[in-house]
Amino acid sequence: LALVDVNAAALQETADTLARITDKRISTHLCDVADREAMKALPATIEQQHGAIHLLFNNAGVTINKTFEQNTEADIDFVMGINLWGVLYGCYYFLPYLKKQDEAHIINTSSLAGYLGMPNQSTYCLTKAAVKSLSETLRVELAHYQIGVTSIHPGTIRTNILRSAAGKSGSNMATTNKLAGLMERYGMPPEKLAKKVVHAVQKNKMQVRVGFDSYLGDWLKRLFPSAIHRPFQWGFGKSIAK
Incomplete structure (x- = not known):
């Protein structure tokens, strides 16, 4: 197992957790997935340490809870760099x-956001839709090489993605923290998500929706492509009016 993270403490914590439940060799690699040169050098380092690379998990993700207009150029670069360029670099190199x-x-x-555009998540939705499309394309192009490609579309998962976003969300910080609390309370445990991902790889599935909200959002978008956005418009309109 080769673990990659930009946060040294989180990286070591994950490695220590895995070491308690597996005897597989674990290596850690401090790397910013948005850094092209770092990602370009990473595969050779991992291959040298492990001998071969069979599975690639592009899982890094961030968000900022702002309207499109509220985003600064730095905000856009931050989300695009990790969510989109990080995945592109991973696949390419x-x-x-x-x-x-x-x-x-x-x-x-x-993400569910790869199917469904949501207010205050414009750049996040853009990147996740792009990851979905990239995965579909690569699945066709790489099938001849016996390389499967799967995109994972989680709904609400018990992670700290929104908690981490609070500091960058400006005037929306209070709302972001509230949403983060709901995610931590009601979200699916990451361990359950991981089992579904393993099953998806074993079955070579193209896409995997994880969580009731992911299934619901996908099907409602298919059945009511215009009407599904009305609740968002109503709720967003109320928030603007306050």
Whole structure:
């Protein structure tokens, strides 16, 4: 297992947790996935330490809870760098190493937001829709090489993505913290999500929706492509009026 994170403390915590439940070799790599040169050098380092690369999980993700107009250029670069360029760099630079294997698999984390545009999440939704489209394209292009590609579309998962976003959300900080609390309270445990991802790889699924809200959002968008946005418009309008 080769673990990659930009946060040294979180990286070591994850490595320590995994070391308690597996005897597999674990390596840690401090890296910003938005850094092109760092990502370009990463696959060779991992291959040297582990001998081969069979699975690539592009899972890093961030968000900022602002309207499109409220976003600064730095906000946009931050979200795009990790959510989109990080996935592109991962796929692009790891692909030659994956092609060396008889079989391999790429797992890209998209989101319910990859199906459904939501207020205050314009850049996040943009990146997750792009990850979905990229995954679909790569799945076709790489099938000949026995490389599977799966996009994961979680709904509400018990992670700190919104809590981490609070400091960058400006005047929306209070709302962001409230949403983060709901996510931590009612979200699906990450362990359950992980099991679904493993099953998806084993079955070579194209897309995996995780959580009731992900299934519901996807189907409502299919059945009511225009009407599904009306509750968002109503709720967003009320928030603007306050």
